[in-house]
Amino acid sequence: MSISGQSRRVCLIGLPTDSHSSFLRGAASAPPAIRAALSSDHSNRASESGLELGDDICFEDIGDLPLDESAADPARIRDAVSAAASDGAVPILLGGDHMVTSPIVAGLAAIHGPVNILHFDAHPDLYDDFDGDPLSHASPFARIMEAGHATRLVQVGIRTMNRHCREQAARFGVEVIEMRDFTVAAVPIPPAPLYISIDLDALDPAFAPGVSHHEPGGLSVRDILGVLHRVTGPIVGADVVEYNPARDINGMTATVAAKLVKELSALAGGGNG
Numbered sequence: 352m353s354i355s356g357q358s359r360r361v362c363l364i365g366l367p368t369d370s371h372s373s374f375l376r377g378a379a380s381a382p383p384a385i386r387a388a389l390s391s392d393h394s395n396r397a398s399e400s401g402l403e404l405g406d407d408i409c410f411e412d413i414g415d416l417p418l419d420e421s422a423a424d425p426a427r428i429r430d431a432v433s434a435a436a437s438d439g440a441v442p443i444l445l446g447g448d449h450m451v452t453s454p455i456v457a458g459l460a461a462i463h464g465p466v467n468i469l470h471f472d473a474h475p476d477l478y479d480d481f482d483g484d485p486l487s488h489a490s491p492f493a494r495i496m497e498a499g500h501a502t503r504l505v506q507v508g509i510r511t512m513n514r515h516c517r518e519q520a521a522r523f524g525v526e527v528i529e530m531r532d533f534t535v536a537a538v539p540i541p542p543a544p545l546y547i548s549i550d551l552d553a554l555d556p557a558f559a560p561g562v563s564h565h566e567p568g569g570l571s572v573r574d575i576l577g578v579l580h581r582v583t584g585p586i587v588g589a590d591v592v593e594y595n596p597a598r599d600i601n602g603m604t605a606t607v608a609a610k611l612v613k614e615l616s617a618l619a620g621g622g623n624g
């Protein structure tokens with residue numbers, strides 16, 4: 352779609368919750384910090400495709416959902432995403448811990464049917480349960496695949512694959528591009544309807560220190576952008592999760608998150624095609 356083409360409406364939604372984190376809390380305070388980086392005068396509103404937020408891309412920030420870490424939160428997330436999608440918007444969600452992706456995808460699948468997922472992470476997040484918590488941020492993709500809410504799941508940047516998660520990946524037919532095998536060209540880009548989930552710990556801690564789980568040997572920012580720029584069609588939604596401001600240095604990880612929101616918004620609002 353050209354810069355002058357019609358754009359879909361992008362809807363930014365914050366999800367301030369981190370009660371399903373397995374190691375450190377802190378991701379609940381991420382959404383306002385990412386918003387501040389997005390609107391900071393340190394940069395402008397242009398994505399690398401040339402599409403500009405709020406100009407070429409219709410961009411609406413509807414604020415944070417009122418989450419209270421009760422059992423009602425997943426339904427609140429699912430219903431807000433369904434409402435945005437049924438209204439014709441493309442939701443981009445700011446975590447929060449990675450638990451949120453399961454109800455987000457449930458909400459999208461209710462409107463679009465099963466989606467395909469491109470997932471960036473150091474971890475496969477496929478645990479059957481983790482420490483007895485089936486909603487753990489280590490388990491969302493097990494929940495999504497069990498529910499049939501995704502057809503294809505492509506995971507990129509994985510470098511913590513243990514025996515259990517390897518068995519889970521085989522069980523669900525997950526296409527895993529482990530970090531040791533990563534090249535931009537090696538990543539299969541699934542067809543529409545495509546959802547993109549970015550756990551910031553997919554990045555090497557050198558690029559994104561503000562995460563709870565530092566896992567050395569990861570992706571560069573340019574690696575992720577290189578994969579995103581191979582996505583041609585508009586996407587149906589995306590999330591950027593696991594930013595932990597308490598672990599950040601000079602807000603540099605918030606800046607990375609904001610950059611990714613701009614690039615995802617360009618994909619949501621028009622695509623690279």
Ligand code: MN
Pocket residue numbers: 472473474550552553564593
């Ligand atoms: Mn992770």
Ligand code: MN
Pocket residue numbers: 449472474476488550593
């Ligand atoms: Mn994750």
